[in-house]
Amino acid sequence: MFWRMTGLSTASPVETILDKENFTLEELLDEDEIIQECKALNGRLINFLREKVQLEKLLQYIVEEAPEDADSRRSLKFPFISSEIFTCEIDIILKTLVEDEELMNLLFSFVEPKHSHGPLLAGYFSKVVICLLLRKPFLLMQYIRAHQEIIKHLVELIGITSIMEVLIHLLAVDEHMYASYVEAVHRIEDSDVLEMIMSKFSSSDCPEVHLNSAETLCAVAIYASPGLAVKLSSSSFIGRLFSHALEDSRPKSVLVNLLSVCICLLDPKRSLAGPYHMYNHQLTPGSTVAVNSGTVDGMIPRLGDLLKLLEFSSTENILLTTYGKLHPPLGKHRLKIVEFVLVFLTVGGEAAEKELINLGAIQRILCMFFNYPYNNFLHHHVDSILLSCLESKNSSLIKHVLHDCDLIGKILEAEKNCMLTASPDMPTVPAEGRQPPRIGNIGHLTRISNKLNQIGSSNTEIHTYLQEHNEWNQWQANALSKRNAVENVYQWTCGRPTTLHDQTRDSDDNDYQDRDYDVATLANNLSQAFRYGIYNNEDIDEAQGSLDRDDEVV
Template structure:
């Protein structure tokens, strides 16, 4: 009827428009046609959606009951003498059972919401059925397929099923006490993932009811922290802050959590306990290697993600509790984690420490950008210093370290929120980090020639190692994102000299060269004059020219050093800086040294860029004589 009326009104509009040739009527007629087409498609889509959702009812009414209905009918028969588990196994073996649950088939839901059936589904998810049935195929399904299907049903966010769980104290206690009865090193990872999936879904669709259970279960959060080696469990701690209007399942979008959620984490001293667990795992070498590494990695990631999530409380007009702020008490959280990592590095003796790498990753992520720098004022209280002062975009690990990265929510590591819209001052955090710079630089510059090895190309006499690379990333991140006090300490420790030595002595370590080159370029393009002067005083110009000269000496032997591409980038950056500053550059470097470098760029670097451009353009230099060289794309 609506569509028919629309057609009739459209005909009237077009007739009036044709008779009067009015621009207004023409506009109204065209607009009405667009509205009609849109409305027609909306009606069609809604009708199609309704037919697809309720098509099973038409099928059953026409061709008889479905297989699932038949199973439910046999289970509900008065003369049935079989146990309910027999029908449940048959039901869970059906491929369309989850689709039937999502379509809210009433008879099926009524059967599933029986107390005995709900208890059986929960038991499948939390405990493995080891009772042999004599059928190996059925035993395999009871071990893997049926528990998975049961967890999907319980986590389907169906209103009746979720109500049946949260309104039954026995079922809720079974789910929420699952981790209290498990040995952390022997927990079933599969069962743990099922339980966390169900609880996360309940937190989203039955937020108030679930929080009511958790408030009266003081051991729930502590039991989760004990099992933080399991990544789904670590994520569940973060999901406690989910609100009922979270954008989607396992979403990083921020909604306003309830005060009870925040109080749960505050009362459990989550950050403090995580820091203690990190230190304990770093010191405990008797743990299994895999379990130990998972604990250290997931603990540090949870500290980071929880800190970023808590920062969002200001956005929804909620105060940040001091117990959940790493910026207010950095020594108690970040400081002890880095100290534990440094001790672990010394204890390992092999140049590799997961604890040190994980703690430095967290510290680097929590550094802020230029927009959010404030100087520490002793006259201000910690609450004033640690107030939200800027609205800045998310700063991923790739951006901190100066490499282009994937902006997706996951990159093989734990999720970091995209909407990092509010940050606190890092004055106290950076003060904590500055105390540990000396020890980190000592590790960075130590000689590990005793760990030399041979590969297919040559003998590596002093391997750099992944841990030292992470330290290099962290120190360079401090030079880029730290406040003036932090940068001053780094320059005082002669960090530019350290990294130039690393740069020119490890010519084939491309990843390390990329990181150092990016930090140097940032200092010259966006850094302070003090930072620029520090790199120049460290002798970057003579070292570049010396490396170039050495490259020309061996170029005839087809052994061009691997860092020469990075050297060219540094040359073009310095040349651009001197041209921009003009005479002002004399405050940074001696005029004679600058003129000598500019001449070197004009005579040597420009020719190398031109040669590379011809090579990359697919032209031979001899064939392109007389042609205009292409633009500098090196």
């Protein structure tokens, strides 16, 4: 904003309207500078907007759809400007709104079932309510406590992302807000809001509803008050969660999203990078969260039924790819099950490891690793699962991976037959009439082999097993060591920039002497760049002269 100086500044259009004897709210909303004047705390403008009549009109623009024959100002501009006026966080306007029962009834009439719920107005409604929750939390929660049906209406509209954000802000409160309205939070804890959210997985077939319901439950698991967190992690709630997830008649989106909730209950830090991190900051990435033993115990009885979903049927669809076809494709639900097994194995403790061994889960997932050689998401999860098993202190888990799963034998077999081949038992089929491509998991196999050797240097059991395997030792000496040497980027002399390792050196002299690229090669590349005409025509002679001198120096 420019300073207003005598003789230089011009009157604001908003001030010009305010100087009139008779003006309307619509005239002010039509001016582009109204938001700027609100943020500048224009006293005359704020005194006009704080009137109940004007606030009622602003709320009507936010919660009521424009008529079909309305112009763009009524349908687009006025609702946007109205929401922006409230989110300017002018205290007197927010206080007038939240202390007036009729105005609050008008605002929350948007979530009533008989009302239309357009996504545009839902976003504006969400902005106003969240602003009130942040600036006037005590008064707002008092109103919600007196109108418990609001929570039910919000859950019914959870498929709208903006409404979901309001619900999350109400349920997943931070510590400061929790201390401000403990009574209201306890009232929410005593309600059946979690049961209402869980019922959306059985009453709706909409994937957006399933996704938003899962996001809400994950936010509750990470940030909510202790009462709601205890309810969510109880064995009874876990049992209901798996019952919905394993129901055959339900869409696969139910299984995928409910497994996301299970993963969040086991390891909340995995969800910090997701959409829930934006709401609160109770849990930092460096913090640790103890896993509730009751949560793990509640999941173990249903683990066998979950792993049955990894099986394939011949009736599934065929997915055509650039390298051939998948019959059947892996699917999001199987990939999510593998991710769940990874988290369950990592944080579940000895009971989880014992159950996974008895069910043969690791062996089944390892076969999927080789059956789908081009699914890098699957390879990443399997890589982490094997690493967790090899680093485990449970010797029976290590023996299971080495002997029962035959990890080394599968790696050597894949290295021998590194080209994709057609087999009736393999879901990945190469394209007919074309040369079969190389399998795409060689990089992960190299990483797993290197980790196996690295862990074996400090683990006697693994080291003894590797030494007794002559074929492994020969492959390691002839193939793996050469591959590691070729793939070592620190030995490449291709004129790469200074690496992070080089930048952390203390001495510039040592850095110059230890660089692994050739200065002469870099100079030659620079000379070629000069010859390709970087300079203008009038500078060619000068550039060529400097080039000859540089070549002599080099």
